Structures are given as structure tokens and as C-alpha cells.
Amino acid sequence: MTKKLDVVTVGHALVDIRIVVDRLPGPDEEAAIREEVRGAGGSAVNVSIDVSKLGGTSGIIAKISFDSFGRIVFEELWKSKVDIRGLRISPSGSTGFSIVAISNLGDITIYGSKGVAETLEPRELDKELISDAKTIHIASLRLDTSMEAAKTAKLAGAIVSWDPGRRLARQGVNKLGDLLQYVDIVFLNKLEAEAMTGHDPAIAAKIIKSHGPRWVVVKLGSQGSLLYGPEGSKKIPAYKPPRVLDETGAGDAFAAATLLKLVETEDIVEALNYASCVAGLKVSRLGSHNIPDYNEMSRLSREINYCSK
Numbered sequence: 001m002t003k004k005l006d007v008v009t010v011g012h013a014l015v016d017i018r019i020v021v022d023r024l025p026g027p028d029e030e031a032a033i034r035e036e037v038r039g040a041g042g043s044a045v046n047v048s049i050d051v052s053k054l055g056g057t058s059g060i061i062a063k064i065s066f067d068s069f070g071r072i073v074f075e076e077l078w079k080s081k082v083d084i085r086g087l088r089i090s091p092s093g094s095t096g097f098s099i100v101a102i103s104n105l106g107d108i109t110i111y112g113s114k115g116v117a118e119t120l121e122p123r124e125l126d127k128e129l130i131s132d133a134k135t136i137h138i139a140s141l142r143l144d145t146s147m148e149a150a151k152t153a154k155l156a157g158a159i160v161s162w163d164p165g166r167r168l169a170r171q172g173v174n175k176l177g178d179l180l181q182y183v184d185i186v187f188l189n190k191l192e193a194e195a196m197t198g199h200d201p202a203i204a205a206k207i208i209k210s211h212g213p214r215w216v217v218v219k220l221g222s223q224g225s226l227l228y229g230p231e232g233s234k235k236i237p238a239y240k241p242p243r244v245l246d247e248t249g250a251g252d253a254f255a256a257a258t259l260l261k262l263v264e265t266e267d268i269v270e271a272l273n274y275a276s277c278v279a280g281l282k283v284s285r286l287g288s289h290n291i292p293d294y295n296e297m298s299r300l301s302r303e304i305n306y307c308s309k
Contacts, residue, residue, distance in 0.1 A: 003131075003132055003133060003134045003158075004057065004132050005057045005058060005059050005083060005129075005132050005133045005134065006051060006056035006057050006058060006133075006134050006135060006259070006260055006263050007047065007048070007051045007056060007057075007058045007059075007133065007134070007135045007136075007137055007256070007259050007260060007263070008048075008058065008059040008060065008061065008083075008086070008129055008130060008132070008133035008135070008136050008137070009043070009044040009045075009047045009048045009058065009059070009060050009061070009062075009136075009137045009138075009139060010044060010060075010061045010062070010086075010120075010125070010130075010136060010137070010138045010139070010141060010145070010146070010149045011042065011043050011044030011062060011117075011137075011138060011139035011140055011141045012042035012043055012044055012045070012062060012096060012114065012117040012118070012139070012140055012141065013040065013042045013044055013045045013060070013062035013063065013064050013073045013077075013087070013095070013096070013117055014040070014041045014042035014045070014069075014073070014095065014096040014097055014098055014112075014114070014115070014117060015038065015039070015040060015041060015069040015072050015073060015095060015096070015097040015098075016038065016039060016040070016041030016042075016097070016098050016100060016248075016249075016287075016288045017036070017037075017038045017097065017098070017099045017100070018036065018037050018038065018100045018102065018246065018248070018286060018287065018288070019033045019035070019036045019099075019100070019101050019102070020033070020034045020035040020036070020102050020103075020104070020245075020286065021033055021034060021101055021102070021103055021104075022034065022103070022104055023103050023104070023105075024101060024103045024107055024109055034104075035286060037286050037287050038072075039072065039076055039287065039288065039289075040072055040073040040076035040077060040288075040289075041098065041249070041288040041289075042062070042096065042117060043139035043140050043163060043165070043251075043252050044060055044061070044062045044137075044139050044141075045060065045062065045073060045076075045077065045288075045289075046249050046252035046253070046256070046288050046289045047137050047139065047252045047255055047256045047259075048060040048077065048080075048082045048256075049076070049077065049080045049082060049289045050252060050253050050256035050257070050278075050289050050291055051256045051259070051260050052080045052081050052082055053080070053289070053291055053292075053293045053294070054256065054257060054260050054278070054291070054293070054294055054297060055260075055293075055294030056260040056263070057083075058082050058083065059082060059083030059084070059085065059086060059129050059132070059133065060077060060082055060083070060084060060086055060087060061086030061087070061088075061120070061124075061125055061126055061129060061130070061149070062086070062087060062088070062117065062120060063087075063088040063089075063090055063116050063117055063119060063120040063124070064087065064088070064089060064090070064095045064115075064116065064117070065089070065090045065091075065092070065093050065094050065095045065115060065116050066089055066090070066091055067094055067095055069094070069095035069096075069097055069115075070089065070095040073087075073095060074087065083129065085126055085128075085129050086125070086126035086129045088120060088124050090116040090119065092116075093115060093116040093119070094113075094115045094116065095115050095116065095117075096112070096113050096114040096115030096116065096117040096118075097112070097113055097115065098110055098111065098112040098113070099111045099112075100246075100248055102245070102246055102286075106244055106245075106247075108247070108248065110248075118141070118142055120141065120142070120145050121144075121145060122144055122145050122147075122148035122149075124145075125145065125148055125149055125152065127152050130149065130152050130153050130156055130158070131152075131156040131158075133153070133156075133158050134158060134159065134263050135158055135159040135160075135161060135259045135262070135263060136149060136150070136153035136158045136159070136160050136161065137161040137162075137163070137255060137256075137259060138150060138160070138161065138162045138163070139162075139163040139165065139252075139255075140163060140164065140165030140166075140167070140168065143168065143171075143176075143179065146162070146168075146179060147178065147179050147182075150162065150179055150182035150183060151182055153182075154182045159184050159185070159259070159262070159263075160182055160183050160184045160185075161183070161184065161185045161186075161187065161255065161259055162179070162180075162183045162185075162186050162187070162213075163186075163187040163188060163251070163255060164176065164186075164188055164192060164196070165192070166191070166192060166195070169188060169191075169192035169193075169195040169196040170195045170196075171196075172196060172197075173196050173197050173207055173208060173211060176196070176211075177211045177212075180208065180211040180212045180213055181211065181212035182212070183212060183213045184213060184214050184215065185213060185214065185215045185216075185217065185258075185259075185262075185268075186208055186213045186215070186216045186217065187217050187219065187251070187254070187255050187258075188208075188216075188217075188218060188219070189218065189219045189220075189221075189251060190218060190219070190220055190221075193205065193208070193218045196208065201218040201220065201226050202226065202228075202233065204218065205218055205226060205228035205233065206228060209228055209229070214229060214230065215227060215228070215229040215268055216228045216229075217258070217272065219251055219254060220238075221238070221247070222238050222240060223238060224236050224237045224238040224276060225238075225254070225272060225276065227268065227269070227272060229268065234269065236269070236272045236273060236276055237273075237276060238276055238279075238280060239276045239277045239279070239280030239281070240280060241280050241281055241283060241284035242284065243284050244283045244284065245283065245284055245285060245286055246282075246283060246285065246286045246287065246290075247283045248288060249282060249287070249288035249289055249290075250279045250282050250283050251279070252288070252289070253275075253278050253279045253282040253289065253291045254275045254276070254278065254279040255275075256275075256278075256291075257271070257274055257275035257277075257278035257279070258271045258272055258274075258275040259271075261274045261275065274297075277297070277300060278291055278292065278297065281300070
């Protein structure tokens, strides 16, 4: 059977409200808002939209509520040509959201509510949509639903990608071992790697890989990323833009670009180099999935040396 979708994401669907202020105020203080943007967010939403912007095909399995924020998520996914068959609508509760305040120095304060996003149950997974995907990306979602998604994807012959997020990473690698055996590639940042294993990224990557994944990718921000796979470890350089405005969503942009390029080339190093460029450009722009589109990346890949290595 020919699979129609490059990447299907499973995880949170939220609304992000981002404001840029001169400074982060203290108690009983006020700061003027210089810029504001809002739109659909959450890792599953970000990755699915990013894949579509980069020229791939994507779908999403997530849960929203029947409210105004849910409508924002629905409309933005639809406009981005994301397959929304797997979007579940809760008749009660509220769609999750986050408020991100960013100072002119780059300091960030986040207030978040998951809403109904975390109530997505294993029985609500769209298994037909999972079977239609070349890659399944599971992000920051409750363990039982994540496990069911990974098992279903593995049986369907898909590449299984997992980003545990902070909360799950704190449960430790041993508790997460059953899920890791169904995963092909793990994405996590430095703090998550340390939380999961108690070790620095280099050792953490080896420990996590020993539980089953083919590749472990530790995101190191402006220092690039660390790949650990069958051939050992390799450092992937970062692309550093002229300015850094908004780092939130950069990890999701990195994952989306990696997975899409991996589907195209089957070369993990080339995929990660490409993803570094996408993520580097994302942090120079305000918005959780404000990344360069396919045409811009095609041009930049010729201009930025290691985008196409």
C-alpha cells in the first residue's frame, strides 16, 4: 500500500499568544507590548504545519474543545492543508493555550494550560490515518496514548519519532523503556536528556539508544545538535541568524525538517543539517511555526553551505 502522508503528528493542539515587551515586569509592574501574534500551537500542530510549509504532506491526531480557541486551531490546520481526520472535538472542557512573553533581551516567561489536549485517549487514535503515514511523530503526550500510537505505527511500517517533552522526560529512561523499543528516532533537548538519564548529553544519548531507538538527537540550541546512532556520535552545527527574536517552536521546526528530509533522502546527517537551517531561521521570526516555506528553503539551500550537505 502506498502511504500518502509524509508525517502524521500525535500530541497537543493549543493556541499560542505571543507578546514582545521592553522588559518582563515584576509584581505590581506593567510593561508595554511592542508586538503581538497569536495562532495555533502545541508541538503536534507546529510540526504538522511546518511539514506542510516545507512542501511535505502531513496529518494530525490531537484533541481540542468546541470553543473559540478550538476554532483557531481547526482553521489554521485546514488553511495549512494538514489532514485533520484525526482531530478530536471534546464537547466539554476548553482548548489549551499558552501565553508567551518575550523581552527585548530574549528572556521568556510562559503561562500554559493544556486544556483537553492531554485527555486524548488511546481509543481515540485514528489508526487509519496512522497507517497512511510514512512517519509518525509523537510529542509531549501522555504515556498510554503515546505507547499505543507507537505500537500502531510500528505495525504499519512507519518510522516512529518521539519527543518526550519535559514532563515525561522526568519519569526516567527505565520507566520509558517500553515505549523506547518502538521508537526509531528520539528528539530531546539538553535538559530533557539530563532529566531522563541523570547524565550529560553525550552519555545520555548512549543510554537512551541502548533501550531501542536507532537514532537519538539531542538539541543544543545555538550549539547545534548531537546525533548518536549506529555509527557512533556526530556533532551537527547550528545555523546562526543575524538576530534571535523567538526561540519557542524552534525544536518543532527542527523535528519537522529532519523528518521530512529523512523521508526524501534516508540520510540522517543531511536531514539534520537541513533542519539546523530551518530552526535557525525560525528563531529570527515571531510565531510558533513562522518558518521559511519550501520555495525560500530551496533558495537558501543553495546559499547556505551546510543546508544541503
